[in-house]
Structures are given as C-alpha cells and as structure tokens.
Amino acid sequence: MDQTPGSISNSSTPKNRGKTLLKRLEDLNSIVWIQTAFMGDIVLSTAAMSWVRAHYPKIKQIVVTTTVGAECLKACDAVDESVVFHKKNLPVSIWFVRKKLRKLGIEPQSSVCLQVHKSFRSTMLSSCLGLPVVTYYE
Numbered sequence: 001m002d003q004t005p006g007s008i009s010n011s012s013t014p015k016n017r018g019k020t021l022l023k024r025l026e027d028l029n030s031i032v033w034i035q036t037a038f039m040g041d042i043v044l045s046t047a048a049m050s051w052v053r054a055h056y057p058k059i060k061q062i063v064v065t066t067t068v069g070a071e072c073l074k075a076c077d078a079v080d081e082s083v084v085f086h087k088k089n090l091p092v093s094i095w096f097v098r099k100k101l102r103k104l105g106i107e108p109q110s111s112v113c114l115q116v117h118k119s120f121r122s123t124m125l126s127s128c129l130g131l132p133v134v135t136y137y138e
Helices: 039-055 067-073 090-103 120-128
Strands: 007-009 020-024 030-035 060-065 081-084 111-115 133-135
Touching (some): 030 039, 030 120, 039 060, 039 067, 060 067, 081 090, 111 120
Parallel strands (some): 030 060, 030 111, 111 133
Antiparallel strands (some): 007 020
C-alpha cells in the first residue's frame, strides 16, 4: 500500500484501502484512543501511544477505557487523559464521554478517533463521538 509517511489510512473497508484519511499526523492536535478491552490489550496499546508521543509530542492523547484500564494507564507517560467508559450503562456512558471530550476541547477538524479493538460497544462508541474514525479490522 502506497502511503505518505506520517499519514493515517483507513483500511476498515476494501473501498478505502490505500486512501489517506483526511489528516496527517503532524496536522493533528489530539488522538482519542478507544480501548475498552481487557487489561492485557490496554497494556499492549501503550507501545503505540508511546511511539506517537516520541514522534509527535504535541499531539494530546486521550484514552477512552474501562475503570481498570484508567488505573493501568496512570503509569503511561504518553497518555494525557483517561476517560472512563462504563460498559453496562451504554447511553449514559456515551453521553458522558462526549461531554468530557468537548470539555477537553477535542475538535473533529484536528482530531481522530482510533478504534483499536473490534467490538460492538467500541464501534458504537466511536461512531457516536463525531470524530473521524480509524479502525483496525484485519
């Protein structure tokens, strides 16, 4: 796949493969990571978060995660903010996350949502945030 270094591609559907998603990493102000999986998956995601921090230190990184995930991410210097998502109360949790992201100044024009775990809840949450979404469905 031809891709400009530092660009974000959306490969979630065959028709989008190889196309650059709207933005390049250096144009982003923030990345919202959706990581509501098990703690091991959350820990594995920190390597990517640390890579972003090392190469693009100005990008604010917010992780939407579980209560356990938020505790785990306190030790990750790459994460600027954790927003707790309660899986059992879906409508209220989605409303809370949207409100918190607005309060943090997350704008669709300069942000992207990374959904790194394939699940119904994560897909529903990421589609409700109003941000461009990059998914991983390989």
